[in-house]
Amino acid sequence: MTAVQLPDLPRGRLPRRVPVRQVLCLVPLLLVAVAAVRHRSLLAEGFGQLRTASWPWLLAAAAATCLTWVAAAFTRQGAVMEPLPRRRLLATQFAAGAANHLLPTGLGASAVNLRFMTVCGVPLARSSAALALYLLAECVGRLTLLAALLAAFPGALRPGALLPQGVPAPLLLGAGGLLLVAGTVLVSVRRLRTTVSSFLRTALGEARSVHTRPARALALWGGSLAFPALQAAGLAAVGQALALPVPPTHMALAYLAATVAVALVPTPGGIGSVEAALVVTLVAAGGPAAVATAVVLAYRIITVWVPLVPGALTLGALVRMKVI
Template sequence: MPEAIPRPAEQPLDRPVGLTERRPLHRRLPLRQILCLLPLLVVAGWVVQHRSLIGSGARQMFTANPYWLLTAVATTGLGWVAVSFARQGTVLERLPARRLFATQFAAGAANHLLPSGIGAGAVNIRFMTGCGLPPARSSAALALYFLAEATARVGLLLALLVAFPEALRLGPLLPEPVSGTVVAGVVAAAGVLMAGVALIRPVRRLVVTFLRTALADARSLHMRPSRALALWGGSLAFPLLQATGLVAVALALELEVRPAHVMLAYLAATAVAAVVPAPGGIGSVDAALVIALVAAGAPVESATSTVLAYRFITVWLPLLPGALVLGGLVRWKIV
């Protein structure tokens, strides 16, 4: 007898015969699109929070000499070029020049997310890692940049202090002398804390490994003149261009302070403000600059106007374009 043809399985009553079951579609969360919009949202929050400060800086510019203001804008743009050279000088590999410059421009907006330059450091580490550098070498390059930039800034400050020892008159601005016992106690506490951290074995191993990588890279970089020139030339040019921008704004507003004294005031103020971990240096840099210009002989009102206009050009004016560039770099997976 012929074999019986197997009967098809019975279809459920709630589903028509011949139709396949459709799987539910799970849409993925557009995380990268959200990260692209994050810089813009942060910038909007900063603008709303500091709208009076931005307005004051903008109003000061209407009465200033436009040519000196354009000079300040030009020095700000050249500062990103100097930083790009310094960043290239921290690695042996050749980084793409256009993307490197765009990353430095966007890093200014990233600094408003995290304090003390952490935002810019994170953007640069992501960029160098995307260029093929291992994370350890990217971190070592970042540390070498900070070391070179701090060394150049402090060296310029000391040179100007030696050349113009009477430029900053801080006597009337300082409070009562702090007790030497308090200072000694703070220094001793910091030393004990650092020694305790150094005794922790995992931390000690991590620090030793990091220092070995950083020293090996620094030794290799200084054996190539082009990299050493880019590192130290960019590190010296960046604070000089920033100080020149403040001098240009002071000349635009006819501030009665010598340009060399304005440069000294800028370097001293930024060195002091670096101790305060404020995102973008908002508040700490502004106050330190005003105090330094007053110590250099400027009236309080003129010093405040100069600082507001300078910070408007260097911080607030490029903030929105920098956030847009940062969002584009995130979207294109460059950082």
Template structure:
């Protein structure tokens, strides 16, 4: 018998709705989103693919290897954010799957959501999973900036910025806008009692966990080693791509260009950094000494190797993890 409170037609519709394989449908969503994304960017894919066909295969394999090791570095850093041992295989698969989620959402929200669900599935409470995500973001940012400062100190003339940066008035305007935005956020936080209470509890949890993690040398090494290794491997991948295309810019200068571009573009909430990172990276490569056309080709090829080529396998992995209730 159906629900007597529902008319017969509504009861049939409700039963049909419940029988739909929602988890299977959810598994197909990432792959469908990737297909739509690829169709929208097909001209860029074709242009970059033509450059890769003429590139040196040895260096391209090196770029792929560095990209793959980057997921291992992320997995190590993620393990370093929690005291509990995480299942290694599922942790690594989750970081690979987060690649797809990250490219379809702005400001890394997709990767954060995938890792949040993964940690929750491992039995961690919401407060500690949020603290773990915040600690990873902080450590990765510190690692990236640290590498940039070390390389800039060692190679102070790597970037020729004459004519590439905005003039003084433009920089002053940008600074005023950022300061105004920061002031508005601060006033909002100070005026909202519930928000202040949430922030106090969150900071207390985050500081307690961070203190406990740094008392465990293995966790501290995983956190900071992975946070330094990931941007270094991404920079190494770009170095390999520039060598594959025959661009005559020294490896340290290319690495500085990558780190500077990603640091500058980090605050622009574009999905996967598409557009913001690409533009900043092209400008940085030109500042490092690459011709404009070669810099554009290198950015497209780098995107294909590190993002577009793994995108469909990552989306399928994400679907499989959703189906198995890992995330």
């Protein structure tokens, strides 16, 4: 009897390719669902506050929120020499906002923008330098506005309002100790010191190059000032919508003080810590606790929760299109 010879099957081949990008597209939506379930009571109360608010002021707050993505796009472009595609850059800032609220503060947006710049052809070392320059400019812009408002309205906040609620002094001392240990390690380890020195040289070179172009420098520093100013304006508009008896400039000062202080608490998007710090600073500015809480909940609904689902969808679409 003649043996039947079966065809050889290819070795080392999976029966079907795993759709990695399709799976990654669903991850942001899954994280949104988890965050919404965890904060469902906050969402319900926040949407309840919006029903009693003045809608023209709420629309002004929404417009200010939309303009923050434009300001972020200007700052990102100002931090890098290469021209970035404008529409994709703006879409990336919208998506980065969603990523920033789903991951520890600053990490999500930084990862999205770093990937976007590398896909656009900017080398990784210079993309990292541009990211560091953006973070520095954003920090300087926020602190500059805070210092200017404190100088203009020195009695607007009661002493102690610059520390977020729930952050004891031992935690601050511990954070200072960690920074000291990190500095000691950096000085001691030669290889790490060499890597950091190389990065700093790249970053300084990128900063010098950007500031030789007036348009880039204007976009960088103008956007870094406009971004926190628009955020503060959004809170002031919500305060007006809910008749918070605090002057708008004092509300802006309270917002800047709270966000500077809450940077010490690395929660996802500042969820939880931002609300507590904002309520503390608004009360310190003279607002009743109940109304201040309502303003903060409504503001966070407009700036965080409403854009979160479309932002997550945009993030998934950008991943699928290989923009990031």
